[in-house]
Amino acid sequence: MLLDVWRSASRFDAELGSAAAWVMTLAHRRAVDRVRSEQKAAERELRVASSAIAYDEVAEAVEARLDRERVRRCLGTLTELQRESVTLAYYGGYTYREVAGLLGVAIGTVKTRMRDGLIRLRDCLGVDL
Numbered sequence: 775m776l777l778d779v780w781r782s783a784s785r786f787d788a789e790l791g792s793a794a795a796w797v798m799t800l801a802h803r804r805a806v807d808r809v810r811s812e813q814k815a816a817e818r819e820l821r822v823a824s825s826a827i828a829y830d831e832v833a834e835a836v837e838a839r840l841d842r843e844r845v846r847r848c849l850g851t852l853t854e855l856q857r858e859s860v861t862l863a864y865y866g867g868y869t870y871r872e873v874a875g876l877l878g879v880a881i882g883t884v885k886t887r888m889r890d891g892l893i894r895l896r897d898c899l900g901v902d903l
Contacts, residue, residue, distance in 0.1 A: 775801060848898035856891030859884050 778800055786796050849857055862873045870888070874881040 775804065778804065844899060845895075848895050851898055852891045852894055856887050856894070859887040860891045860895070863888060 779797055782800065786793065790796075849860070852860065858877065859873055862868045862876060863870070866873075868876065870881050870884050873888075874884045877884065
């Protein structure tokens with residue numbers, strides 16, 4: 775700050791105000807410049823962070839799409855009866871009892887179909903327990 779006062783001393787005009795007021799004005803301007811500089815730096819960081827988030831969203835969307843494709847492919851390996859039971863339960867949100875009612879079979883039959891279907895899905899997807 776003292777260096778700023780020394781460098782700009784030739785611009786001081788006693789008719790416009792006191793030396794103390796002039797020095798305070800220089801200090802105020804420097805403080806405002808510092809605050810604005812910090813604000814701009816924070817804005818730049820936010821822009822950089824937001825671009826990283828957009829990239830992550832794209833990567834997550836691609837990964838989710840690939841996962842959906844793998845599940846669809848693996849669902850295709852199930853028998854029609856297994857696929858029907860699993861689809862009603864997981865995508866339709868039905869309970870074992872409701873699936874049994876919809877398909878007109880015993881609840882034990884639905885449980886067996888789903889267990890066998892889920893085992894095949896697990897093996898197809900390569901999930902380790």
